[in-house]
Amino acid sequence: xxxxxxxCRLSEHDFCTSCGADVALYKRIIFMSxxxxxxxxxxATVRDLSGAIVSxxxxxxxxxNNIDARNLLGLVYFEMGEVVNALSEWVISxxxxxxxxxxxxxxxxxxxxxxxxxxxxxxxKKYNQALLYCYQDSQDLAIIQLKKVLSYNPKYVSAHQLLAxxxxxxxxxxxxxxxxxxxxxIDTNNTITLRYLKEVEHMLMPEEAAKNVPKRKAVSGxxxxxxxxxxxxxxxxxxxxPKGVSTLLNLGIGVLIGVAIACFLILPGQIQGAKxxxxxxxxxxxxxxxxKTATIDEQEQVIQKLTEEKAQLSDELAAYQGSSGNVKxxxxxxxxxxxxxxxxxxxxxxxxxxxxxxxxxxxxxxxTAKEQKSExxxxxxxxxxxxxxxxxxxxxxxxxxxxxxxxxxxxAIPDLQRAYEYDETNGDALFNLGNSYRRSGDDDKAKExxxxxxxxFPETELxxxxxxxxxxxxxxxxx
Amino acid sequence: xxxxxxxxxxxxPSLEVEDAEEAIYNQDLTDMADIFIKLADKTKTEEE
Numbered sequence: 001x002x003x004x005x006x007x008c009r010l011s012e013h014d015f016c017t018s019c020g021a022d023v024a025l026y027k028r029i030i031f032m033s034x035x036x037x038x039x040x041x042x043x044a045t046v047r048d049l050s051g052a053i054v055s056x057x058x059x060x061x062x063x064x065n066n067i068d069a070r071n072l073l074g075l076v077y078f079e080m081g082e083v084v085n086a087l088s089e090w091v092i093s094x095x096x097x098x099x100x101x102x103x104x105x106x107x108x109x110x111x112x113x114x115x116x117x118x119x120x121x122x123x124x125k126k127y128n129q130a131l132l133y134c135y136q137d138s139q140d141l142a143i144i145q146l147k148k149v150l151s152y153n154p155k156y157v158s159a160h161q162l163l164a165x166x167x168x169x170x171x172x173x174x175x176x177x178x179x180x181x182x183x184x185x186i187d188t189n190n191t192i193t194l195r196y197l198k199e200v201e202h203m204l205m206p207e208e209a210a211k212n213v214p215k216r217k218a219v220s221g222x223x224x225x226x227x228x229x230x231x232x233x234x235x236x237x238x239x240x241x242p243k244g245v246s247t248l249l250n251l252g253i254g255v256l257i258g259v260a261i262a263c264f265l266i267l268p269g270q271i272q273g274a275k276x277x278x279x280x281x282x283x284x285x286x287x288x289x290x291x292k293t294a295t296i297d298e299q300e301q302v303i304q305k306l307t308e309e310k311a312q313l314s315d316e317l318a319a320y321q322g323s324s325g326n327v328k329x330x331x332x333x334x335x336x337x338x339x340x341x342x343x344x345x346x347x348x349x350x351x352x353x354x355x356x357x358x359x360x361x362x363x364x365x366x367x368t369a370k371e372q373k374s375e376x377x378x379x380x381x382x383x384x385x386x387x388x389x390x391x392x393x394x395x396x397x398x399x400x401x402x403x404x405x406x407x408x409x410x411x412a413i414p415d416l417q418r419a420y421e422y423d424e425t426n427g428d429a430l431f432n433l434g435n436s437y438r439r440s441g442d443d444d445k446a447k448e449x450x451x452x453x454x455x456x457f458p459e460t461e462l463x464x465x466x467x468x469x470x471x472x473x474x475x476x477x478x479x
Numbered sequence: 480x481x482x483x484x485x486x487x488x489x490x491x492p493s494l495e496v497e498d499a500e501e502a503i504y505n506q507d508l509t510d511m512a513d514i515f516i517k518l519a520d521k522t523k524t525e526e527e
Contacts (some may be wrong), residue, residue, distance in 0.1 A: 004516050022519070029511045064510035084494040088503050121496045128492040135487070162490055169483040192489070199481050 001030055033063035042075055048189040049157075052076050067097050074106060080187060081156030083110065119195050123152045127159050151164045157187050164196050173203045197232075232380065240278070332356035333381055340388060347395045350388055351418075357381070385422070393423030404432050409440035427457040431466060443473050 001010045004026055008018035018021050040055030054074055059069040074089035087110060091101035130145035146163040149156060160183045177200045183193040197318060198340035251358030336353035339346055385392075413436045419429040434449030450466040450473075457463050494502055 004519075026512065026519075029515060033511075060510065062511045064508045065510070068526055081494065084496060084502070087496075087499055088506070089492075091499075092506065092508065117496065124493045125496050130497075131492055133492055134490075158490065158493070165483065165486055165490075166482070168481055178503055192486075196481065265490045418513065 001027065013227075029062050033059045033066050033069070035059075035240060036062065037066055037069040037072070040072060040076075043189075044072060047185075047187065049076050049080050049187040050190045065104075066098055066100065067093050069102050070096070071101075074103065078106075079155060081123075081153050081158065084124065119152055123149050123156065126152075127156065127162075130159070130162065134162070134166070139169065141167055154182075154187050157183055157190065157193075160186075161190075161192050161196065164193075164200075168196060168200060171203075172425070173200050176200045177204065321332045330377060333377060333384070337380065340384065344388070347388065347391045351395055353386075353394055354392070356453065389422045393419050393426055393429070395419075396422065397429045398428060400429065400436075401432060404436050406410075407439070409436045412436045413440070424456070427460065427462045429455060430456070434466065434469065438469065443477070447473055 002008060002017040003019060003021060003023060005021040006019040009464070011017050014024035014027065015021065028234075036059035037087060038056045040052045040059060043049075043052035043055060053073065056069050056073040056076065059066050060073065062067075070089050070093040072087040074093065076084075076086075077089065078086035089109065090106045094101055094107065121172065126145050128436045130142045130149065133139070133142035133145060141164050143163065144273055146159050147165070149159045150163070155160070156227040160179045164179040164183070166175045167173070167179065174323055176196065180193055180197045180200060183190060187193065231267045287433060304331070332353055336350050336357075339349040339353055343349070394478060396415045396419035400412045400417075402418055403412035403415060404411070413433060416429050416433040416436060420426055420433060423429070430453050434446050434453060435451055437446035448471055450470045453466040456468075
């Protein structure tokens with residue numbers, strides 16, 4: 001603090017130690033200015049901008065050279081959207097203290113950005129135009145203008161208030177409330193805002209009170225209203241918030257609704273999807289099964305065919321192998337032919353070789369064995385028989401008859417049979433064969449042979465004797 | 480109940496940028512300190 005008279009720094013005394021001027025009152029004025037400044041700063045801190053303006057103006061009324069107060073006042077104006085007022089204060093501040101003044105920065109911030117300055121100017125002009133519309137009772141146009149203003153400068157408190165007033169006039173209480181709440185965010189303790197807000201709440205509250213009448217009847221007491229930061233909270237007292245049972249009940253209802261939605265809306269869709277998927281898979285499996293069945297059938301046919309072929313080949317192989325196969329038959333024939341070639345007179349050897357062929361034919365079904373023999377084999381065999389057949393017949397007849405006379409019927413029968421086979425004109429061989437069967441006890445075979453004799457050699461002595469023997473056998477059987 | 484007309488009277492046109500210069504010039508910056516100094520000087524002159 002400096003002396004107003006000499007400019008010297010003042011002490012704690014009520015007079016200037018340099019010029020002796022009485023500075024008591026002067027000091028008090030300065031102190032009061034500072035106090036108002038502090039008050040204004042506190043209010044600005046809590047966003048009571050209107051209150052801050054009042055205090056800061058008071059401060060400046062006491063001491064116009066309070067640069068801090070003036071700069072702060074400019075800031076508050078700027079925050080409320082009053083840009084020109086803010087600029088005025090900063091310009092004055094700069095004139096009062098040209099150097100080391102933060103007002104320089106504030107002014108530069110606005111003036112250097114020409115676009116922003118133009119926008120601010122437009123905003124002010126539109127606001128003034130809106131006000132003019134209000135005077136001209138063109139409230140709709142005023143509302144449109146004010147909305148434009150607020151889109152450029154959302155912190156313009158006066159524009160919010162004017163718009164709220166217009167909404168109140170047109171009884172759009174909720175819109176008015178919204179605008180006023182925005183004002184409260186910017187300037188919490190603005191008298192006009194609070195007054196309008198009270199009016200709006202009064203108009204809105206009766207509707208809510210009517211809705212809540214049953215509850216209010218049950219509860220006594222007033223509502224508690226308090227500020228929480230930038231918000232106004234209105235809480236009715238003595239109302240218990242529902243807890244416990246009602247919460248559980250609400251939860252249960254919510255769960256039921258969720259389950260119902262799932263059952264009726266979500267689940268059918270999922271079931272349908274699952275069914276479609278299953279059907280699809282079933283179709284694929286069926287197709288694969290059909291394909292495999294077809295393959296199996298085909299394979300079974302192949303197997304059957306191969307089995308038959310195998311059986312056939314096995315039969316052929318068995319016919320070529322073993323004791324009575326064609327291989328052995330062929331060997332027998334070859335040996336017989338060889339024996340004839342070596343010694344045509346050795347009928348006995350030839351006969352023994354040919355006897356093997358007979359065993360082969362007797363062991364198996366004759367027709368089958370004979371069919372399996374090749375044409376060459378048959379031709380060779382026939383040729384051999386043609387050549388030595390008569391000799392073989394004589395050989396076997398002599399052997400068989402000798403055995404018959406020696407009563408060795410077991411040996412006689414095959415020889416006599418062979419003798420007749422090789423020479424079917426030899427009736428004696430056949431007759432003696434019949435006698436051999438009869439004497440060996442085989443009457444049935446004997447009767448067959450006798451019948452053959454009768455058939456093949458009719459009107460001969462052999463036939464007569466055969467008839468006689470046949471009759472004797474029959475008489476013996478009847479007896 | 481809010482009277483629209485009455486309330487409207489409380490709203491004044493804002494200063495535009497072009498008007499700022501004139502507003503600054505017209506502003507009376509006399510404060511209490513100035514008044515006190517004037518009084519003090521006047522008293523001093525009268526005493527003399």
